[in-house]
Amino acid sequence: MYVLTNRFNTIAFAAARMIGPAEMLFRKRYPDLGDLVEGVPVTAPPFPKSLVERASAASGPQSVVAIECVGATAGPPGAVADFGGPVLWTEVVAVHVPSDAARRSLVMTRHANVEIDPRLVQSTPELFTPAGHSDPTAVVDATRAAAYPRATGQAFDWHSWDAVRGAANGMRLGAQSDGTRARAAAFIEMHLSTPSAQFAELAPTTTADHCDRAVFTAACEALSGSDAKSRWRPSEIAEATMSRSLALVSDDDDRRAIRVNLDRVRELARSPESFEPFKSPTRGLASAKALLLVLLRRELERIYGWDRAMTGADPETHQLALAMAGALRGVSREHWTMRSTALDDAAVGALVRGDSDTAGFEVHTGTDGELLINGVPTTSNALRL
Structure with missing residues (x-):
């Protein structure tokens, strides 16, 4: 399964050692698919143009990132599923970007709170090739319920x-x-x-x-x-x-x-x-x-x-x-x-x-x-x- 987002949110997720819902990025969050679901939005490639544009709208098309994680997505390619609770960063398999230039930029940029492992970052343009149209608001059933207090109706701080x-x-x-x-x-x-x-x-x-x-x-x-x-x-x-x-x-x-x-x-x-x-x-x-x-x-x-x-x-x-x-x-x-x-x-x-x-x-x-x-x-x- 994949979490389609942008490089800025990716750095924040890596620093937190998990991928969480939109409200987890309380300091600064760039718009992505997190607005479509309550938990973690996951999808499967190839990603339709509408989702790629949504994930990178505030930071440019070369900033789009697909974080590949362990697990199967519930639903067809291009559909957005609500995974529920956070995804451990240890479950991340690869970080895909749309070009060699995007990969160099991500790998070469220094961040105080994260050291980037170049072996994890892959240039995979075929994942981001438009493949028809999909309604990004069509959300399928969640594959895992959230375990943290928000799942019981409480706001988690x-x-x-x-x-x-x-x-x-x-x-x-x-x-x-x-x-x-x-x-x-x-x-x-x-x-x-x-x-x-x-x-x-x-x-x-x-x-x-x-x-x-x-x-x-x-x-x-x-x-x-x-x-x-x-x-x-x-x-x-x-x-x-x-x-x-x-x-x-x-x-x-x-x-x-x-x-x-x-x-x-x-x-x-x-x-x-x-x-x-x-x-x-x-x-x-x-x-x-x-x-x-x-x-x-x-x-x-x-x-x-x-x-x-x-x-x-x-x-x-x-x-x-x-x-x-x-x-x-x-x-x-x-x-x-x-x-x-x-x-x-x-x-x-x-x-x-x-x-x-x-x-x-x-x-x-x-x-x-x-x-x-x-x-x-x-x-x-x-x-x-």
């Missing part, structure tokens, strides 16, 4: 889910000690083994870190709702974190501790030149210090490579900062070298299976201390189109 995946990836990157590995494993299992577009409170390590958990949850929510590219307002993020975290606690001492810590964060966010390395890992809330690091640097790769001698951050604070930075950008926009194919594919697989089936999602630490998902190392891998 793709933006928030991308942010949750980003936070989980940050947790993975910060898993450099026994304690941080245990925290990363707990966070990943809690948020990704069953589809979740909400930040649950951070899994506790002690009974005394309730304030830390509240601030972390509030900070992730505030950051995921911000646009670091077009409108970056650190003081507003600190204020939103303060308001939300105070709502998550009821004890007066907890509220006082949160105010003291986040007031200092807000102050330093306004005057970053006043920042000095943290002096003690036991002084102040780790989550508040982590938020400050994010407000000062923003990007995941910059925080990851920030010399901890310059920040004074202990491993826990550094990990929380990476998780928050991941929530800010979302996993699909992160540089491919900062991501893990194993983690991405496990998360997407859990979404496709649905929240009633957690089989096939196990996070644990290997004998060498590396974080594993289903026995596969989660070291960063090239996310190849």
Whole structure:
């Protein structure tokens, strides 16, 4: 079966490690066949001119792409079927384009969040040769029902889910000690083994870190709702974190501790030149210090490579900062070298299976201390189109 779209949506699908419905491309989507169905539109070649033009209307005829996936299409060539739930990127067999020039353009263009594998991209002009006329609005029965919450009538928040995946990836990157590995494993299992577009409170390590958990949850929510590219307002993020975290606690001492810590964060966010390395890992809330690091640097790769001698951050604070930075950008926009194919594919697989089936999602630490998902190392891998 084939998903007929354009090169821009193809890059977004590859970055997400899945092909989803139109609303999945929440940042920028170029018109294609996704407007015809609720789920994933699939068809079979040869593609009629009407469908090719529809898929490439906003970006030109040479931008049309046919993503070939495992599976049979229900219906005759040229008809559009609603496949329902997302298609795993691991089910993609080939990416077809209409000419050698289109192939060179796709392969040679560099994208920060995806590394293109030239072996997957094929010039196959015969697929795009007009073959009569077909009514593109004639949709046949779906071949697979959607497993994610939209199938039950609920609106699935793709933006928030991308942010949750980003936070989980940050947790993975910060898993450099026994304690941080245990925290990363707990966070990943809690948020990704069953589809979740909400930040649950951070899994506790002690009974005394309730304030830390509240601030972390509030900070992730505030950051995921911000646009670091077009409108970056650190003081507003600190204020939103303060308001939300105070709502998550009821004890007066907890509220006082949160105010003291986040007031200092807000102050330093306004005057970053006043920042000095943290002096003690036991002084102040780790989550508040982590938020400050994010407000000062923003990007995941910059925080990851920030010399901890310059920040004074202990491993826990550094990990929380990476998780928050991941929530800010979302996993699909992160540089491919900062991501893990194993983690991405496990998360997407859990979404496709649905929240009633957690089989096939196990996070644990290997004998060498590396974080594993289903026995596969989660070291960063090239996310190849």
